Amino acid sequence: MSPPSTRRTLLATLAGLGLAGCAADERTDTPTDRSAGEGRTPADTPHWTEQSATQSPTDTNTASPTDTVREPATPDAVSSSWPIPGADQGQTNYAAGTAGPTAPIGELWSVEADDEFSAPVVADETVFVGGSQGGVHAFDARTGERRWEQSVGITADRPSVRDGRVYVEGYEAVVALDAADGTELWRIETGDLVGFLAAAHGLYVSEQADDALVRRSLADGSEHWRTTVDGSSPAGRLIASEESVFFSHPETSGPWSVAVADGETDLPDAERQPTPLPHDSPVPQCYRDGRLYGALNIFGQVAAFETPAPPFGTAWDDKFPAEGTGFQLAVGPDSLYVVTGGGEGPVLRALSAADGSERWTHSIDAPAGRPVVAEETVLVRTEETLFCLDPSDGSERWTRPADRVGTTPVVADDLVYTSADGTLRAFRSVEA
Numbered sequence: 413m414s415p416p417s418t419r420r421t422l423l424a425t426l427a428g429l430g431l432a433g434c435a436a437d438e439r440t441d442t443p444t445d446r447s448a449g450e451g452r453t454p455a456d457t458p459h460w461t462e463q464s465a466t467q468s469p470t471d472t473n474t475a476s477p478t479d480t481v482r483e484p485a486t487p488d489a490v491s492s493s494w495p496i497p498g499a500d501q502g503q504t505n506y507a508a509g510t511a512g513p514t515a516p517i518g519e520l521w522s523v524e525a526d527d528e529f530s531a532p533v534v535a536d537e538t539v540f541v542g543g544s545q546g547g548v549h550a551f552d553a554r555t556g557e558r559r560w561e562q563s564v565g566i567t568a569d570r571p572s573v574r575d576g577r578v579y580v581e582g583y584e585a586v587v588a589l590d591a592a593d594g595t596e597l598w599r600i601e602t603g604d605l606v607g608f609l610a611a612a613h614g615l616y617v618s619e620q621a622d623d624a625l626v627r628r629s630l631a632d633g634s635e636h637w638r639t640t641v642d643g644s645s646p647a648g649r650l651i652a653s654e655e656s657v658f659f660s661h662p663e664t665s666g667p668w669s670v671a672v673a674d675g676e677t678d679l680p681d682a683e684r685q686p687t688p689l690p691h692d693s694p695v696p697q698c699y700r701d702g703r704l705y706g707a708l709n710i711f712g713q714v715a716a717f718e719t720p721a722p723p724f725g726t727a728w729d730d731k732f733p734a735e736g737t738g739f740q741l742a743v744g745p746d747s748l749y750v751v752t753g754g755g756e757g758p759v760l761r762a763l764s765a766a767d768g769s770e771r772w773t774h775s776i777d778a779p780a781g782r783p784v785v786a787e788e789t790v791l792v793r794t795e796e797t798l799f800c801l802d803p804s805d806g807s808e809r810w811t812r813p814a815d816r817v818g819t820t821p822v823v824a825d826d827l828v829y830t831s832a833d834g835t836l837r838a839f840r841s842v843e844a
Contacts (some may be wrong), residue, residue: 414435416672420833426754431570433496437553438782440605447814449775451757452675469809475544482518483842484518484519484520484839484841484842485840485842486520486554486555487554487825487840488554488828489537489554489792490534490537490553490824490825490827491510491824491825492507492509492510492823492825493516493534493535493573493824494507494532494533494534494535494822494823494824494829495533495534495572495573495574496533496572496574496610497531497533497537497570497572497574497820497837498649498698499822501609501610501611501612501651501652501653501696502651502652502653502699502700502743503524503649503651503698503699503727504698504699504700504742504743504744504785505696505698505741505742505743505782505783505784505785506700506742506743506744506785507784507785507786507787507822507823508747508784508787509655509787509823509827510724510786510787510823510824510825510826511786511787511788511789511825512784512787512788512789512800512823512826513786513789513791513800513823513826513827513828513839513840513841514788514800514809514826514840514841515809515810515813515826515842515843516800516810516812516841516842517810517828517839517840517842518707518839518842519816519837519838519839519843520556520762520827520838520840521555521556521837521838522556522835522836522837522838523551523556523558523833523835523836524835524836525543525546525547525549525834526545527543527545527547527549528543528544528545528833528834529541529542529543529549529831529835530542530543530568530569530570530571530761530831531570531818531820531822531830531831532570532822532829532830532831532836533570533573533822534553534822534824534829535573536573536576536591537552537553537554537593538550538551538552538553538559538591539551539552539553539829539836539838540571540573540578540591541570541571541676541831541836542567542568542569542570542571542580543568544568545565545567545657546563546564546565546566546567546568547561547562547563547564547568548561548562548563548564548568548571548578548580548594549561549836550578550591550594551836553824553827553829553838556836556838560593560594561594562589562594562595562596564580564582564587564589564596564599565585565587566580566582566583566584566585566587567582567583568580568581568582569581569582569608572608572609572610573591573610574610574612575630576590576591576592577589577591577597577630578590578591578594579608579610579615579630581605581608581617581761582605583602583604583605584601584602584604584605585599585601585602585605586599586600586602586605586608586615586628586633587599587615598632598633599633600628600633602617602619602621602626603619603620603621603622603624604619604620604621605617605618605619605620606618606619606620607625607648607649607650607659608650609650609651609652609657610630611652611657611672611779612652612654613629613652613654613672613830614627614630614672615627615628615629615630615633616628616650616652616657618641618650618659622640622828623640623641624638624639624640624641625638625639625641625650625657625659625670625675626638626639627657627672627675629664635676636675637674638675639660639670639675639676639677641677648660648695648696648697649696649697651696651697651698651699651704652672652699653699653719654672655668655671655672655673656669656670656671656672657670657672658696658699658704658719659696660695660696665690666693666694666695666696666706667693667694667696667704667706667722668672668717669722672676678745693706693708693709693715694706694707694713694714694715694729695707695708696717697740697741698741698742698743699719700743700765701765702715702718702719703716703717703718703719703727703765703780704717704719704724705717705741705743705748705765706718706741707738707739707740707750708739709734709735709738709739710734711731711734712731712732712733712734712739712752712753713729713730713731714729714730714731714739714741714748714750714752714763714768715727715728715729715730715785716728716729716765716768728767728768729768730763730768732750732752732753732761733752733754733755734752734753734761735751735753735758735779736778737751737753737778737779737780739752740779740781740782740783741782741783742782742783742784742785742790744765744784744785744790744803746764746765747762747763747764747765747771747803748762748763748764748765748768749761749762749763749783749785749792750763750783750792751776751783751792752780754773754775756775757775757776757777758775758776758777758778758779758794759773759774759775759776760773760774760776760779760783760790760792760799760801760806761773762790762803762806771806772805772806773806774801774806774808775794775798776792776794776799777794777796777797778794778795778796779792779793779794779795780793780795780814780819781793781818781819781820781821782795782820783822784822784823785803786823787803788802788803789801789802789803789809789823790803791821791823791828793814793817793819793821794814795814796813796814796820797811797812797813797814798811798812798813798814798817799811816832816833816835816837817830817832817839818830818831818832819832819839825843826840827839827840827841828840
């Protein structure tokens, strides 16, 4: 690949600033080092400590600062899921169909190992995590009991689960495992993987080696199509609707797309698809109900684009005070949630998904992760506190210290799963 031009360097810098929050969200708890070309071969299978699946009855929350939460009961079942990073192929960070932890949470169980865990995903009553030593691990979502572990020979990023398979991405390979027992089903080599999405209609991999976006079969990893992206490999988070895969184009930072069916990028009546957007266009972060949402922190901009047909007409856009860690978006049934600057510090804003009008704001301290949305709760993790808010009006349901909560928590039923400091933890609501 030829050295980048000065213009591309500038555009990449702007896109990087807009994507800072996106990248941090998916990778903070993930030990992968994508910059190194060597040293990814794992050591021996991680050794499990004797403290696996322990309960912590003394855990505290601050519905009021001195409240102590009782030990939560083990649930009879875990019926909902968070099967891939971002919750779904639209990367909404929205746990559809579950209320979330409306009451203060206590630690249900924790698991430690001689490994660094990725952020978790949850499917079929199982919690799956990747590991820095090449292990993929599965735990009972109710009890924390280990179901299986499998060495995949690569530093394993956060897994994705689809149709009974666990897909694990690494810098140079994608591996599929049987979700029931961890048996390896297939493996493909990739050309310096920089983006990955397990959508309902296929696996999508962006490869730096030949500036390509590749669609592969969920069943066996075989290649359906390969599209070279003009300028460089697709940047940022891969996002999908039923018809298209969206990404941030390296030449513009704004949204581009390819067709799921054939990887085509050209419109019949346009020389280039989509119509090139200015370099300061918002970086796409999530998709829901025919709209693609993006932000660019350097200009304090949040926007909604109409899809699927390019050139992505702007449904609405607005500007807010910039916030140092980047605007990180999540979208629920009718609201878009974003942490921005405010008059006296950071705030979580709920904006109407329809027109961008402000529904409410809630003051927080420095954000450390992307909002997590459920039907009756919105969680936002900051450097000091995990806030749980009512999505209807932004009022506080409860708060707790954030020191044992990773920056990428996920929700299933009334449970919160997270990894931090080499420990996987499950929290659950405890009613008064």
